[in-house]
Amino acid sequence: METLLSPVVLFFVLGALAALVRSDLSIPEAVGKGISLYLMVAIGLKGGVEVAEAGFTLELLVAAAAGIALSFMLPLPVFVVLRRVGKLSSVNAAAVSAHYGSVSVVTFVTGLEILTRQQIPAAGYTVAVLALMETPAIVSGLLLAQRYGGAEPRPMGDLLHETLTNASVMLLVGSFSVGLIVGKDGFSPIAPVFEGAFRGVLCLFLLDMGLIAAKRLREGKSLTPRLIALAIAIALTNGMLGVLLGAAIGLDVGTAAALGILAGSASYIAVPAAMRLALPQADPGLYLGMSLAVTFPFNILVGIPIYIWIAQQVVQ
Amino acid sequence: METLLSPVVLFFVLGALAALVRSDLSIPEAVGKGISLYLMVAIGLKGGVEVAEAGFTLELLVAAAAGIALSFMLPLPVFVVLRRVGKLSSVNAAAVSAHYGSVSVVTFVTGLEILTRQQIPAAGYTVAVLALMETPAIVSGLLLAQRYGGAEPRPMGDLLHETLTNASVMLLVGSFSVGLIVGKDGFSPIAPVFEGAFRGVLCLFLLDMGLIAAKRLREGKSLTPRLIALAIAIALTNGMLGVLLGAAIGLDVGTAAALGILAGSASYIAVPAAMRLALPQADPGLYLGMSLAVTFPFNILVGIPIYIWIAQQVVQ
């Protein structure tokens, strides 16, 4: 409850409300895009500076491996469920499953905010885990589409290039590295922008995301009640798996919760663009509808507190 | 004089100057729009937080009622003057009168800035009054157009929906509510963006508004000297009425001045969009010319100090 009353979440609700009552409120696309780039740079820098302080640890490596494994593996059960229960075509199921294996930067950032508010901060290196989890799921999804959906195989080189040079990966890894190199001292002159302004800007961004998600929910033609239910169930299951894995490898409460948030979140920036390119025959209304219009708001409003609560129960 | 030397006003002058000498200086529209949304959120939050501190008072209710009354009633005398003196058609006179009943957010914000500089701050709830004054005038203007201009009546439901879900109303009321809910403690983590950065960003916005207003003044074909004179006279009269009403209902100097600034200002964001939709036969060059190219700069440079001065004389 207390979570729901953070300004960040309230602005998300305000945006969603404005879209639902069909207000003409809209944030210029260039501004929204600019803010999303800013958020990635800020979070990357922050993670890098924290790792520069704490040093590379074995825990970091284990958590990174866990994240990569989740991103690679989660699309498989999701694919099966979407085929069997969701009755999706193989290509569509593969495309959607890639989204759920990958992660949502904004969900993660909102989660970090809420963890910080509750004073159970996650480790700085989770930003690196975030970056590492972005793309393995894309590879899994495409392999599924080729194996079961008859999609034409794309040259492995192209695929690797696209996933590794993807804008969010470049920005997150790049800023993380800058943070690592400059450390706390180099960071302090730019801290007013990347630390001081972070939460305020996040409010504005969630206002925009509320608008975008609710508009899509209102206008999308591809979403059925069954798919909406699946979009929630998959998020919950993945999130729980993430937390459990985190607890199993010995992470603290905040960090295990963060891994749960990552696993439970679904990409709506990097993966859709990759899928539109690699699987043009899949329906973007479907995968954006599920990840952006259902899973994203669900996680912001309900999922994050649940994953945190599970982490508090499971980690001792 | 001192007022004219505040950075905010100087940047307005710089923008106007650049447009008048036909400089190629221009601020990307998306950035200008983004900044205007930011200003509304910031001012809404600030008002909400202040009311959360001060509590709902009778004074607040009285001031709100006064604001709504002003917005509803001011279009009537303005309409008469525009018909008789300004020789405008009934539809045009009705459209323009709606602008003068409503308010300009930026004029208000600049006024608050100047009041703060002079250490006679207005009450936090004036932001709520601002939001409440945005739309009643639209209704008055349309009724005038239907009664005297033969404009087709629009379904009342549509009209209410448009005026209440209007972007500025949503943002102001929404952010005000967020401010109310989170209070001072919830606000402090986002204060660097919404409070610390406020004045600097306002400078950039007034630079843009100077450009836009002066360009319109230079290029507008609908403005005659008579209409320019009227745009100033109406602002002054409305502003004075606002201050007097404020004094009459017992507001302090700063708050009475703020009510004067609201009454004296003319909308150039919400109302033009509503009029373009509801009275397409009215001339947008005319109503934007008067409100944006004449009344707005007049208020920034001359009107605000006058309304403040009157308030200082009238309120004891």
Place this chain on the structure above:
Amino acid sequence: METLLSPVVLFFVLGALAALVRSDLSIPEAVGKGISLYLMVAIGLKGGVEVAEAGFTLELLVAAAAGIALSFMLPLPVFVVLRRVGKLSSVNAAAVSAHYGSVSVVTFVTGLEILTRQQIPAAGYTVAVLALMETPAIVSGLLLAQRYGGAEPRPMGDLLHETLTNASVMLLVGSFSVGLIVGKDGFSPIAPVFEGAFRGVLCLFLLDMGLIAAKRLREGKSLTPRLIALAIAIALTNGMLGVLLGAAIGLDVGTAAALGILAGSASYIAVPAAMRLALPQADPGLYLGMSLAVTFPFNILVGIPIYIWIAQQVVQ
């Protein structure tokens, strides 16, 4: 080396890297343009406030005269070298030479950053020198084009108007004047935006500039190895001349280095726009390629430290 590890430079490298590996990372044009306007306002204000503190001095006048002289004269030797060694046509050589006589605001700002980091700050009035050096080179370049390239002479009035009302000149001179008028006290309420946020925003801008410069280097068809070598040699020579002149007129180390950075930098905002208008037959791929894709990155990564080093040797 230490210079290369400042966040500002690292973000430039990140942007360039992203473009070179053909990442889909891109910053919306409106945001990039908005940031560049912000930087000019911020630097102008800062300079004005500093001069308001320090007062107008003889040194200021001498430095201004030196800057104007450099901007006027440097195009001449550059023109000769481009004709003889670069084998460019007269019109192209004239157009390129105007760029090298003029200055790059971002190179200057990055230089100031690095000087501040090394605790040898330049005088506040160098911002005025920057503004004064923007346009004389345009006049020189056009005279060269008319004299040797058979370009049609443009009416002197038009030319003066365009160079003086040019967006960067307006913004720099305008904000400098605002800074002068409001002084330190008037500046402090807006300092969070124009001072506190400055370095962080500069990082984001250099990320964008890295992308833009490297993309142009990759895609440009007009650049030959010979022209690339010339773009570096001219920068180095001009920069050295600037430092020497600064030392000769008695400037301190930081200020002499700043004059070197100005002289060594090449315009890629104001001058290209002016040249496209006045000499449409010149190849924009050529002049933007040399100034933006070669000289700009060279100065950021190598040139600035060299000019500073020279200043440290020469000024005693």
Place this chain on the structure above:
Amino acid sequence: MTLPGTERTRVEILVDAPLVPQIVTLLGKHAIRGHTVMPTLSGEGEAGTWDDDLITSAQHKVTVLVVAEPGKADAFIEDIRPLLDSYGLIVMLSTINVLRPEKFA
């Protein structure tokens, strides 16, 4: 010169942004299912010059592109005629060829 594809009418309407929903409602009345909105930057006409500033969105102009079967397009045009002056519309009509004609029935 013959082009591949099937002939359809292309209608382009330059209109102030706040009035687009009205145009779309009218399209719906004629069972024209699709349209695309495109941006503009600035312009000049009898009413003077304008510039998109987005802040005073009342005069922010956009182009609505509609491809439709000729009969439907004609009927739509007749319906839009009375709005031409009050809405200040600029309407351009041409014949183009489209692939997948069934989408523009």
Place this chain on the structure above:
Amino acid sequence: MTLPGTERTRVEILVDAPLVPQIVTLLGKHAIRGHTVMPTLSGEGEAGTWDDDLITSAQHKVTVLVVAEPGKADAFIEDIRPLLDSYGLIVMLSTINVLRPEKFA
């Protein structure tokens, strides 16, 4: 009415932004050297309405404008046909006149 210039085929393709490189590669295959990409704002079709939010760029639509010699354009069109449904393309063809026809050989 005769226009100045030389006839060429104008091809306009409405396509999701991530697929533009594919279109450009196909142009290259047919030795069509030039193209221009233009923005859009919003639209409506069988798949529902969309709005450019740029954040979920997968459905950010743009128009690719290609002017080409008719024979080349026809061959390119044949090659693009199989992609129409899966890519969700809207293709418009018309004949226009250009100056400097050698640029659009």
Place this chain on the structure above:
Amino acid sequence: MTLPGTERTRVEILVDAPLVPQIVTLLGKHAIRGHTVMPTLSGEGEAGTWDDDLITSAQHKVTVLVVAEPGKADAFIEDIRPLLDSYGLIVMLSTINVLRPEKFA
């Protein structure tokens, strides 16, 4: 197929933004009263590929749309011919139908 409205010439000029005022001055010389400027995003031609970065506005391209009476359009085109190469213009001409033809006299 006959379209409603009256025939006019539609001229579209792809041009670098700094040169637009020159084009508009030329329009004025031929008493062509109106035009609309539209944005572009990127493109490719003989001079290589470009991308609108707005910062180096020298190569920021826009499209100028002009609808005019055929005679006037032809005269304007003749006047623009000498600029084609130095300005790097792309000019497209077509015949369209307009409503309210008196606006495009």
